Structure formats: C-alpha cells, structure tokens
C-alpha cells in the first residue's frame with residue numbers, strides 16, 4: 001500500500017481531553033477496529049496527557065489506559081498502536097508496559113524548549129524496538145532557531161521523526177511553513193505536523209506543512225481532539241486524495257465510522273466556540289479548555305478572561321494547577337473592585 005503521507009489518528013488520545021478522559025473499553029474497541037478496517041496506519045491510544053496522565057492534576061481516566069491499549073492492539077490487524085509519553089508525567093516503566101502490550105510507536109512529547117528531557121525516554125523506546133517520534137509541543141512559543149536546535153537534539157537521541165506540534169492551534173500557515181522548512185533543511189529524519197483547529201486553520205496548516213515536506217501528519221476523526229479538535233481525518237483523506245497524494249486510507253470507511261461510531265458518542269459536536277477560539281487567539285494549550293471552563297464556573301468568571309491571562313503569563317502544559325490559581329486570583333481582584341465601589 002503506497003502512502004506518500006502517513007497519518008496518525010489521534011482521537012483515542014487527543015480526543016480524550018474533549019471527553020474528560022471518559023473512554024470506555026467498548027468505545028475504543030469499536031473505533032480502533034473501524035480505523036484499522038479503514039486502513040489507518042497508526043492509532044494513538046493513551047490518556048490525553050499521555051501515559052501516566054490519569055491524576056487529579058490532568059483528569060482521572062474512566063478506564064485504565066493499559067486496558068485501552070491492550071483492547072486496541074487486540075482488534076487491529078494492520079494498524080500499529082502508538083502511545084504518547086510526556087517525560088515526568090509518564091516514565092520508562094509505563095513505556096515498557098505499553099510495549100509489552102503491543103504498542104509499536106512511542107511519541108515522546110516535551111515543551112518546545114525542553115527536548116533535553118526526552119533523551120532517556122527516546123533511547124528507551126528505541127531499545128524496546130518502537131518507532132520513536134519526538135513531539136515538540138507549543139511550537140508557536142519558540143523562535144525558529146530554537147525549534148531547530150531542539151529537533152536536532154531529539155534526532156541525536158535517536159528519534160525517527162520529529163513533529164512540529166501546534167498545541168494551541170495558534171500558528172498561521174506561513175509560520176507553519178517557516179518551521180517545517182527550517183527543520184527539513186537541518187535534520188535528516190522525517191518531519192511531522194500536529195494541528196489544532198482553534199483558529200480554523202488545522203487543514204490549511206497541515207497542507208502548508210505537507211507543501212514544505214512534512215510526511216507525517218495527525219488527524220482526529222470528526223475533529224475529536226482537545227480545544228476545537230485537530231485536522232479532521234476523514235476530510236484530510238478526501239483533500240489529499242483530491243490533490244493526488246495517497247494516504248492508503250479508505251475514504252468511505254473513514255466517513256462511515258466518523259458518522260456512525262464517533263458522532264453519536266460525542267457529548268456535543270466538535271466546533272469552534274468562543275472559548276476554543278480564544279485558545280488559538282491567546283496561544284494557550286488546547287487541553288486547558290475544560291479546566292478553564294470549570295474554573296470559570298467555580299469562580300463566576302468568563303473562561304475567555306482566564307485563557308487570555310494564561311496566555312499572557314505564557315503558562316505551558318504541565319502547569320494545569322495554574323488555571324485554578326489564576327482564576328482564584330482574578331476572582332479576588334473582582335471582589336476587591338466591588339468592595340472598593342461600595343465604600
């Protein structure tokens with residue numbers, strides 16, 4: 001099967017953020033099986049924040065992620081199961097367990113300036129015989145020369161692919177092009193791109209990345225990813241087919257599973273709302289969306305104000321506890337203003 005572009009389907013990992021990590025074994029079995037039958041080459045399965053993410057800080061999983069990984073491996077005949085790991089949240093112990101259960105790809109994710117913390121995990125994944133991807137998150141936050149250096153570090157640790165990850169859905173197409181072009185010129189391994197649709201640019205940005213030579217891209221069926229979701233896989237397959245770029249994925253099967261399996265399980269349709277738009281506008285990690293909405297409700301605030309303030313403070317993944325801190329501080333300030341007005 002010829003694939004000019006290799007798509008990794010991330011709804012069973014990134015989509016976990018959108019449903020507060022509530023996947024059931026039955027849902028994962030049905031979706032992974034259908035994706036496999038549609039000939040999707042890689043299916044990522046983990047807690048939204050990667051292996052070991054189930055916690056009060058990031059959100060507790062309804063089902064143990066290893067049970068979900070094992071289930072997905074069991075129902076797939078050709079697709080390889082990928083796992084995400086953020087060093088510090090997940091450890092080599094969890095990586096080994098995922099490999100034992102049959103995961104074949106490890107995506108090691110760090111903030112865009114912190115590739116150095118991935119050395120051990122990339123090496124461990126390679127030793128376990130896994131295809132290994134370096135995943136540079138919040139790529140909009142670093143100048144291009146820094147991104148290039150971080151990608152070179154991941155390559156030197158043994159990564160097979162390095163991804164530019166637009167975690168906030170904040171990048172504009174020309175910024176994606178600059179980044180992918182710079183990586184293509186300075187590293188010798190494949191370059192990938194992961195988008196979020198908060199500014200309605202996921203498809204345009206993915207195509208911009210491909211135009212500059214990215215050969216690995218991510219999609220989520222029915223846009224089931226954090227924030228406004230990722231590049232919609234079934235749409236991407238159709239667009240690439242129109243461009244004469246083979247993905248090896250069966251378009252009708254992809255459309256059918258989106259419509260018949262994924263859409264009915266969504267608590268609400270994935271769309272760009274005022275809050276998810278604010279993520280892209282303010283450059284905030286997409287997985288902060290539900291946390292910020294909950295904090296807004298608790299403290300009687302507008303989630304957009306919290307997100308704008310988090311963007312101003314340049315809060316990054318792993319600092320989820322800051323969401324409540326910032327909201328509490330904003331609520332205190334609001335009360336102080338009211339009290340001042342009553343004096």
Ligand SMILES: C[C@H](O)CC(=O)C(=O)O
Nearest residue numbers: 014048049137165167287
């Ligand atoms: C842990 C994050 O959700 C990883 C990711 O998909 C992103 O940064 O985007």
Ligand SMILES: [Mn+2]
Nearest residue numbers: 014167194226
């Ligand atoms: Mn993502």
